[in-house]
Every structure is written in structure tokens, then in C-alpha cells.
Amino acid sequence: MKEIVIMLAEIVNNIHDILIDLLGVHMTDKELHFWIIGVIGMITFFVVFFFFKLIEKMKLSITIISFIFTFTGMVVLVFAIELQQAITNRGNMEFADAVAGLWGFLGLFFVYSIIGLIIYVMKKLFTDN
Structure with a gap:
């Protein structure tokens, strides 16, 4: 890093x-x-x-924009944390740590997306349209 x-x-x-x-x-x-x-x-x-x-x-425009904004904030946050570690000598300043943190967000967001998709499909199946 x-x-x-x-x-x-x-x-x-x-x-x-x-x-x-x-x-x-x-x-x-x-x-x-x-x-x-x-x-x-x-x-x-x-x-x-x-x-x-x-x-x-697009249909899910608010969700997409919210994801982009949040992901951008997470990128800033993880690099700020890594720089803070370098300045204070608490922990190792490594690019891999920043990437791991971003993967954590992406993984949890993926789980959220799957749950949302399941709820959406269930609503579509059980409501009259």
C-alpha cells in the first residue's frame, strides 16, 4: 500500500x-x-x-445510485483507514486490506440483493397483476 x-x-x-x-x-x-x-x-x-x-x-435507479454513492464512500473510507494505520503505526498499511474491506461490502450487498430479489419474485407470484 x-x-x-x-x-x-x-x-x-x-x-x-x-x-x-x-x-x-x-x-x-x-x-x-x-x-x-x-x-x-x-x-x-x-x-x-x-x-x-x-x-x-432504469427501473431501480435509486438503488443503483445509492450503491454507487455508498461504494464511493467505502473506497474513501478504506483508504483513509489504511493511511491512518500508516501514520499511527497501528496495523499494516496494505492494499490487500482495503480490497478485503471492499469485498466485504460487495458480499453483503450481494446478499441484500438476493434477499430483495426473492421478496420481489414472491410478491409478483402471489399478487394479481
Whole structure:
């Protein structure tokens, strides 16, 4: 996990150097963060907006959007926990731990989905439509 964080930091530093050296962009870190995060945020917004508009047309749109939002929160949470472990030296900072935590959520969500599907099918079978 530490290696992944270090690798990501190196990628960000390389992008920073490219912007400064090759493009002649001379900004403070705050200005650079303003523009880069702003652009990344807007690109992400438009991609997410497009996909959520497609999901909106589906029958289980609220469930799908709730899952996506929750999964995103879980990704942030598990990586925050792993970083906290590295900072406090309590536990091992490992990518596999983060993945295991996400698999736990996906497994329990799968069980929830199966139970929901069974209830849905039972209602359809026993109600007049």
C-alpha cells in the first residue's frame, strides 16, 4: 500500500514538473491545485452526470445510485483507514486490506440483493397483476 501511495505521489510530482518545465506554467501550488483539481472535478462531474442520466431511466435507479454513492464512500473510507494505520503505526498499511474491506461490502450487498430479489419474485407470484 505504501508503494502505491508513493507511486501516485511520484505521478503527481511528474505532472507538476511537466506543467512547470515544458509548458512554462509558473504558478504557486495553490493556483496549480485550483486549476488542476477544478478541471478534473468538472470532467468528472460531466461524466458522472451523463451516466446518472442514463441510470435515471432504469427501473431501480435509486438503488443503483445509492450503491454507487455508498461504494464511493467505502473506497474513501478504506483508504483513509489504511493511511491512518500508516501514520499511527497501528496495523499494516496494505492494499490487500482495503480490497478485503471492499469485498466485504460487495458480499453483503450481494446478499441484500438476493434477499430483495426473492421478496420481489414472491410478491409478483402471489399478487394479481
